[in-house]
Amino acid sequence: MISVDAAWAVSSYIFFGLALVIGKWIFYNSNGDKEIFERSEFLEQCPYCTHLFFDYQRSHLKVCPRCQSYLSVNPGEGRKP
Ligand SMILES: [Zn+2]
Structure with missing residues (x-):
């Protein structure tokens, strides 16, 4: 059984929240420029x-x-x- 204290729970919550935001930021920036460039033609x-x-x-x-x-x-x- 894994014991979870309050500090570990808060730090994992912040880590996964930041990972989600940074992942979406990278995804939309990497695809958005190419799509706008293709449309501008x-x-x-x-x-x-x-x-x-x-x-x-x-x-x-x-x-x-x-x-x-x-x-x-x-x-x-x-x-x-
Ligand atoms: Zn016109």
Whole structure:
């Protein structure tokens, strides 16, 4: 039988709490940067209303979701990653 006194219980509670917080911090920081970087490749901005939106189809003719303006991007032009 393992005897648990108050000091050991408090120290283990703090240790596992900190381990959980630091583990989640490392997990979200390591995955969050890559995800934001991958999403930023598809980020487009409307030159008329400055609305930011994601365009995953990478088509040459885009429509702004806010002002419904047609935006054309020629090949070789546009946002560079
Ligand atoms: Zn717009």
